Every structure is written in structure tokens, then in C-alpha cells.
Amino acid sequence: xxxRSISYSAVAVVGIALLGGYAYYSQRAPQKPKEQSATAAPxxxxxxxAAGPVAVEVVRVDTMRMVDELNSVGTLRSNxxxxxxxxxxxxxxxxxxxxxxxxxxxxxxxxxxxxxxQAEVGQARAELNIAQSxxxxxxxxxxxxxxxxxxxxxxxxxVQVLEAxxxxxxxxxxxxxxxxxxxGVVGIRTVSVGDYVxxxxxxxxxxxxxxxxxxxxxxxxxxxxxxxxxxxxVMLDALPGQTFKARVDAIDPxxxxxxxxxxxxxxxxxxxxxxKPGMFARVRLILAxxxxxxxxxxxxxxxQGQKQTVWKVVDGKALRTEVKIGLRRNAKxxxxxxxxxxxxxxxxxxxxxxRDGMAVRIGGGQAAGKPDGQAVAARQ
Numbered sequence: 001x002x003x004r005s006i007s008y009s010a011v012a013v014v015g016i017a018l019l020g021g022y023a024y025y026s027q028r029a030p031q032k033p034k035e036q037s038a039t040a041a042p043x044x045x046x047x048x049x050a051a052g053p054v055a056v057e058v059v060r061v062d063t064m065r066m067v068d069e070l071n072s073v074g075t076l077r078s079n080x081x082x083x084x085x086x087x088x089x090x091x092x093x094x095x096x097x098x099x100x101x102x103x104x105x106x107x108x109x110x111x112x113x114x115x116x117x118q119a120e121v122g123q124a125r126a127e128l129n130i131a132q133s134x135x136x137x138x139x140x141x142x143x144x145x146x147x148x149x150x151x152x153x154x155x156x157x158x159v160q161v162l163e164a165x166x167x168x169x170x171x172x173x174x175x176x177x178x179x180x181x182x183x184g185v186v187g188i189r190t191v192s193v194g195d196y197v198x199x200x201x202x203x204x205x206x207x208x209x210x211x212x213x214x215x216x217x218x219x220x221x222x223x224x225x226x227x228x229x230x231x232x233x234v235m236l237d238a239l240p241g242q243t244f245k246a247r248v249d250a251i252d253p254x255x256x257x258x259x260x261x262x263x264x265x266x267x268x269x270x271x272x273x274x275x276k277p278g279m280f281a282r283v284r285l286i287l288a289x290x291x292x293x294x295x296x297x298x299x300x301x302x303x304q305g306q307k308q309t310v311w312k313v314v315d316g317k318a319l320r321t322e323v324k325i326g327l328r329r330n331a332k333x334x335x336x337x338x339x340x341x342x343x344x345x346x347x348x349x350x351x352x353x354x355r356d357g358m359a360v361r362i363g364g365g366q367a368a369g370k371p372d373g374q375a376v377a378a379r380q
Contacts, residue, residue: 184209214281
């Protein structure tokens, strides 16, 4: 046997030994359990979990008072307001009021020096008396044919001329006193007794505060929705925390072409005189009011393209229902169409609902309608 034969034999022995050791240890090693299939056999726990009801939270559709409103700002104005001004120039001889005093309609407030005008009235009255006497005498003479009818007519015309002259003098005399055109409160005067004022000069303002007006503007697109008599709520920065009720009193028929807005005027009763003209007002115009509006929490609304939907629970199953949304107030959405009072809708867990008819399990949530305003748990 040569050296090459011996080498081959040794290599063969070593290989057989290695194969035998590998087989021995392979049998001794623990067998790994086969991985369970992701899809369990029918009746397995995983299959039951996938097909079980989906946990959701729900509320019941309830009603609440819903007000469609429009907010604006405005200014208070007096019911009636005027600045008293003389029609003729003259010297003031009497002021029959105190600053801020309540005055009555027709009360004399300011008197000017009228001595010259009174003399003119006296002269005109005397001339008229003479003319009337002459006319009576001529009338008697004309009846007896002592004078012509023309002479009688001339004396009658003279009487009419002097009557007009007297009326003119009395009218001029009346211009020398200023009387209150309506009952109200006078402001702070800017003149004193002895002042000579020209015609048209400002003397004092007079304000009727029995009620006040509030003028405000709204965008032109809402002008057709407003009618006289609609309710207004007015809040004033000068009287915080208080709300005053008013009504739309008038609507300006012309829309402002600059701001594209319509001018509205409301009226507020002011028996205590607390409201002052010129105050800044925040106006809440009530366009519509529904006391029994259907509402759901906003989280119940699920947009689907251009549509608004909710998941309604019927007999333990979720059904996608298209709804029409109205106003939104205080995290509540008004439902105009699609639901009725008492319907149960899902507010949480919608993401797990993929199709109509899925079984649901109510795991919590609230339903509106509790008398104290708090939501209550929905019950099946």
C-alpha cells in the first residue's frame, strides 16, 4: 500500500465520523414548533375577534333652541333731537330753563328783546282799527247812495292790507321767542342772557329720550331676510353685562353703494333714561328662531365628498345616513334633514366602521336631552 492510498483512507474515515456526529446532535436538538398560521381555523379566537361587534360611543338626537343671528355694530340716537337756533338776530333777555332740565312741549325756552317788534304790532293794530271804522262808515254811506261803490271797495281793501300788516308784525314778534317743539331734556347751553346772537346760531340741544333708536348696517346679501318687527338684542360697552330688547323699526330702501350695506333702525324703550344718544352698541339681529331644532354633537358628522353623513345605530347595527346641516352653535350641529328626535348616532369609533350593517357594541358615550342640559348615556 502506497502513501496515496493511506491518505484517501484517512480522509474517508474523518468524513464518516463528522457525518455521524452531525446526525447524533440533530436528533438530540429540540424541535421548533411550527408557526401558527395567521389565519386560524374556523372557530378560533382570532376569527371571533375580527367578526365581533365594533365598540363605539353614541348619543341620541335631541332638540334645542336654535337662533339664526347676525352681529353688527351701531350707534344710539334720540327718539327726537334738535338744536335750537333763532330765525332772526337779536339780544337774549330771558332763558327759561336750566342745563339738563326736563321741559314740556310748547314751553318758552329763550326770549329775545322784542320792544321794537311790539311797537310795530301796536302801530299795525291801530292803523287797522282806523281802517275798519272807515270801512263801516263808507259801507253805511254807500247803502244810502252818498258815495260810490268804488270808494267802499277801496276802504275794504285797505282793511285787508292792514290786517296783513298786523299779521306780519305779529309773526316777526313770535320769532323773538323759542319754544320747545317737543317734550324732552335740554342740553348744556352755549349762550347767556345779554348775548347778541345772529340768526342760525346754536343755542342749546333738545333730546327726547323716552325711547332711543339704534342705527346699524348689515351686508346687502341679508337685506332681503330682514323685516320690520324682527327681534334685536343690543349690548352696550357703557353698560356691560346688560342686554336690551329691541325691534327693527325701519329699513332704508337704498343700499349703500360704497360699502354694499343696508341701513337698519331699531327702537328701544328707555323709561329710565339710562340709554344716551351717541353710545356705541353691539347689535344681535335675530333672523330666524327654532325652538325645537334637532341637534347632534359636531363629532358625529362624517364628511363624505360633498355630502355630510352620520352613522345611525338601528337594532345594534350601524347605518350610514346622509344629513343636511343647518346652523352650528356651541359644538352642536343642527340637523335639517335625515334624522328624527330619539335616533342614536355614533360620536366615536366611526373610523372602525367600513360598511353599512356592521354590528356595534355601545361602549360609552352620551345622549342629549337630559332636563338639566347635561348629556346622558344612551341605552339600547
